[in-house]
Amino acid sequence: MLGKFITFIFIPEKTGAIKRLKVSFRSLLLVSFLLVLLFSLWGWVVYDYVSIRTGLIDLEENQKHYDEAESRIKEFDQRYAATQVYFDHLNGLYLKLKRLTSQTFESKPSLELDETTQASTLAKAKEKGILEVISSDLSEADQDKKAIENRFLQLMDFFKETSNPMKRVPQGWPVRGYVTNEFGMLHDAFTGQARPQHGVIIATKALTFLTAPADGIVQYAGEDEYFGELIVMDHANGIQTRYGFVSNLQIEPGQVVRRGQEMGQILNTPRTTGPQLYYEVTFNAVPQNPIKYINPLQLVD
Template sequence: MGKDSYTVLIVPKKSSNVKRLHISGKLLKGLVGVFAFSVLASAYLLYDYVSVKSQVWQVKELLEENETQKGQLQAFSNKVSTLENQMVKLRKFDAKLRVITNLEQPKSMEPYVGVGGPDERKLLDYGQRRNVIVQQMHSDLDNLSVEAAVQEESFSELMEFLEDKKSMLASTPSVWPVRGWVTSNFGKRLSPFTGKYKNHDGMDVATRTGTPIVAPADGRVTYVGVESGYGKLLVIDHGYGLATRYGHNSKIFVKIGQKVKRGDKLAAVGSTGRSTGPHLHYEVRVNGVPVNPRNYILN
């Protein structure tokens, strides 16, 4: 045997026959090399498996986190959209109040919110889209903040005006004095008594006898009595040149000089005076001149 050979003795447990296995040095080295390579390869594969599995878990966690963030972004975007819609409603309400109060309109907010064009976010990947969406929401919030500040200033101006005009508004006959059917409006009409056209200085509201008549605004009673054509007549002075007249009453519950508030019971519907049936003849006068009562009624 050469110097580079090795002998392996195999001694069976139940036999005395000894077997000899001769292995050359080169073969032994080869076997050791293969074994070492197998161990290293197995270790590498195990490490790679653990590493890949860890990355899979990380990717899974990132996907779940992205889904959560997408949901949060969508919810936040919906809230911003809701706030924008509420601001639109507030602007419309503000504009209506300014028409009623004859105040100038506030500075327009169109430069802050008027944008358009194609949605470039569709051309971006999710990460880029998320950044764009976040930036857009920050921009929308900045716009809403500016608009809210302008709206707050506008409402403050309206509040100050309304406080100053509170007494005048309370003295404006803006509600119906009685509920019923309008049988004759203000203006020219065919007289039921003469058959000729004649100017009607008020508005007739037909309803049952005894139906309560209420004050359409704050004021003071200046006349209670019977007058030709009107029958039992009641007159209220509301100040600011405004007065209201109530004709054909069956009963009157207030006295001259008495102060009344909007909604107070004044009289009961009747058919006294020149009348074809139970109704209220209602007039509004400005500085003594009859005007259309509908111009003041809001409800």
């Protein structure tokens, strides 16, 4: 079989001699093998070139993402540094306010995250990426820090005020109504037990607005185990007032409140027998009878 020959005959279109090409079968197989090998090598080169080119495109894309990430990380680093400087500034304001008021403030809240917050942050990081979570946290910090500084400055301005000091002494009724339980002892309507009553209970109509009887700073505004929602105000003169059974709070801790400003509403709650306000006044931590600070002529039935 390999010793046979194949003859190729070339016949011209016009006049001319007929040409014959005699090729052995072995040579034809060798030429065919070489052609197949050549085309295979050419195909491998093309494939390798395409693979390398694709890899270069991916590498360029990855380099682009890396550069963007590096740029964002540098931006985050600068923002973190600026935030740290800002917090140092706020800490300075805090110390000035502490010296100005000669008061011992409550310890600052811990910055440690609880397990629920950590789990939520990790879930967001897996879903959106750690850089997106960092960017979101920094944006929230940027929004909060200016408000905190403004609150500190308001507090400092409040303590520096030289206006009429009587504005910080409670006067008038915080709500329109009448006293149902006076200062002294109280018989609890639910338990029937007698206990000390450091304030008064003022019955009123539902949806009545609670107004501040004096200028002051909100120390606490939120949930209380006994009073439901409770407001505690410091008037920066040794006087502190407390307001219990309040709903729809319109103020927040650290806010400067002026006399006559609405702080919430009085509603009927599961903790009360009807719409009523608990009103307490203390001077240097000693309970005072709130009636002394109320003008009886302003009583409205």
